[in-house]
Amino acid sequence: IRGKTRIALAWVFALILVFSAQEYPQWPGILVCFLGATLRFLASGYLKKDTRPATGGPYAFTRNPLYLGTFLMAIGTAWAIQNLLLLGLVVVAFFSVYHFIILDEEDKLKELFGEPYLKYQYLVPRFFPRTWHVSKERLAEVNPDAVDRSFSWRLAMKNKAFEAYWSFIGLIGFVTLLAYLWKTL
Helix, strand or coil: CCHHHHHHHHHHHHHHHHHHCCCCCCHHHHHHHHHHHHHHHHHHCCCCCCCCCCCCHHHHCCCCHHHHHHHHHHHHHHHHCCCHHHHHHHHHHHHHHHHHHHHHHHHHHHHHHCHHHHHHHHHCCCCCCCCCCCCHHHHHHHCCCHHHHCCCHHHHHHCCCHHHHHHHHHHHHHHHHHHHHHHHC
16 A cells, blocks of 8 residues: 555546646645645654654654645645645545555554654654644653754755655646646637
């Protein structure tokens, strides 16, 4: 369900956009999409894959900021083109697929990190962030390395964080082009 399902879901979303992006994107949706890209960018600067649980930055509010950022980008795009049906479909499809992806990933992380990850699961919500973060002391129990709780440009670049903004530009540019084509046909 991991990669192939997500790729298939992205292609279905793109295909639906072709037929539904008949209006130029509106600012509220564009802003939500941009916030999703920014969340993905920031989260990438804290993630050291398979070494220790990430607990800094957005990871202090939600265990899955990358997925939350993707979700915001998708709903922002649907909102930008003012397609409420697509917005509803995105929500249902996203949670239908990502629920299992997240559960699978949690099993992998429990096996990889053991007790620290179990503590992290207890402290930080799975997807929808709290409005407050857990204290640094409690997060240090999960990952004692303070450097891991600081944003790293080097790590962000290694994790290809800039792709979040390229995706944002691609999504909004794509729906703008489609709206233009629909209006000129």
